[in-house]
Amino acid sequence: MATTASTLLKSSFAGARLPAAPRAPSSVAVAAPRGAGPICASASSSSPPYDLTSFRFSPIKESVVAREMTRRYMTDMITHADTDVVIVGAGSAGLSCAYELSKDPSVSIAIVEQSVSPGGGAWLGGQLFSAMVVRKPAHRFLDELGVAYDEAEDYVVIKLQDIGMISAVPGMKALDMNTAEDEIVRLTREVVPGMIVTGMEVAEIDGAPRMGPTFGAMMISGQKAAHLALKALGRPNAIDGTAPAASPAWREEFVMSSKDDEVVDA
Structure with a gap:
């Protein structure tokens, strides 16, 4: 069906925000008042609460999991094999493109992303700093999405969220050549049955120093x-x-590493 410019939904490019799409009412779990008993973790009000002290998952066969994952994956592939727009990369540009295209419900969109998480460089702000600078008038797009920012004369700054879940970033420590190489060899081991870690993966899982340009x-x-x-x-x-x-x-x-391993194993 042909679509003229006058019938297209307005976007942030015109400075107008789209009305929120109507949603069907649904029941959600809420925090119970103090002394009111356990909280129901289900979205349905009819589901009974479960006991976290004796929680057990229902049994399942690995073949069932594999079948469900494969069937649903192939169903998605078949469904999106005939697509109007394929977006390669779920970074800031790819997601913004998909968002804008989704305003026209007649357009079929598929996003392909190699990483396990979308967002691209938006997670890092820029060069690992914790803020994003957006020059005006692109801040209108942020207004449409409801993203908070600090405003300056010609730009705005988005501060990335700090959720405070960990006290330190896991992974390898800073460069220390003299310590790093001994640690890499000493900690090379079988961490779980059938899995041996070696090289820089050792530093990642144990928090050992990185070695820099020495490769012994x-x-x-x-x-x-x-x-x-x-x-x-x-x-x-x-x-x-x-x-x-x-x-x-x-x-x-x-x-040398075997002697140290005895201490670690102990």
């Missing part, structure tokens, strides 16, 4: 991980002393 520990850590894998497979390996180490340097590093 990367090589030795990889060799240690290989012998740990051989050990797990029941093959001759240098961990058990049933096979020679790959090099004298590796042997020296491994002896």
Whole structure:
């Protein structure tokens, strides 16, 4: 059906905000007054509350999970195979484009994003700083979305939300070459059955310092991980002393890290 410019919904580009779409009423859980008993976590008022002290999930087979995920994924693929607009990238531009297009319900849209979270650089503000600068008159788009900001003469500043859930950012610590390489080798290990961490992943999960442009520990850590894998497979390996180490340097590093590992394991 042909659509003329006069029939298109107005957007923030014209300075007018769209009316909110009507929504069907739904029941939601609310905080109960003090002393009123447990809070119902379900959106339905008819569902009984559950006991968090003895909560149990219903049993399920992995094949059922795999089937449901595959079926629904393929259904989505089939549904969106014939699409008017495909947006590659769910960053600020991609999401803004999708938002504007969605005002015309006759347009079918699909967004493809490689990351597990949308937003792109908007999460970082810019160069890892905690604020976003938006020059006027683009702030009208923020008005339409209801995004709060601090206003200046020619621009506005959006302060990214601080939810205060963690006291420190997890992951590797700052650069310390002398400490980092020993730590990377020492902490190379099997963290859970069947999973061995090596290289910079060790620093990520243990909060060890990063090593910068020195790569000796990367090589030795990889060799240690290989012998740990051989050990797990029941093959001759240098961990058990049933096979020679790959090099004298590796042997020296491994002896030192093994002593430290005994302390860690204890």
